Amino acid sequence: MTTLKATLQDDLTAAIKARDELRSSTLRLTLSAITNEEVAGKSARELSDDEVQKVIAREAKKRREAAEAFAQGGRAEQAEREKAEGEVLAAYLPQQLSDEELSALVAEAVKEAVAGGAEGPRAMGAVMKIVNPKVAGRAEGGRVAAEVKRHLTG
Missing domain, CATH: 1.10.10 (Arc Repressor Mutant, subunit A)
Known part of the structure; x- marks a missing residue:
């Protein structure tokens, strides 16, 4: 069974090959956040899929908050970019409840x-x-x- 982290890495490789800048930079940042989390404790460890999902959710939340901040600051282009990055990440999270x-x-x-x-x-x-x-x-x-x-x- 493929781990969520491995899926992210495979998708990153595919995005780079497809020259999908938005997707590749978003996945790259998210993978580095996961790596940071893995080495944050006393000893390095591999995160479980649930833990990886929490990191992705946290990253997605950051994008949402940044998008709102940019929108309020009248910087529509950056707001759109953050929103798009959030959507890339949302695909890796469980379907949100209505x-x-x-x-x-x-x-x-x-x-x-x-x-x-x-x-x-x-x-x-x-x-x-x-x-x-x-x-x-x-x-x-x-x-x-x-x-x-x-x-x-x-």
């Missing part, structure tokens, strides 16, 4: 937490504990937290 799917998962978790005796401000943590494993990389933490708050105050 608002409806996320809302349904959160509603279920809220019921579960309340049934378990959680209420008030403490319910937030309890609900997050239940919903996070179900969401697992398919929605950003901030988006999940906002949805949980909406359900708890709603």
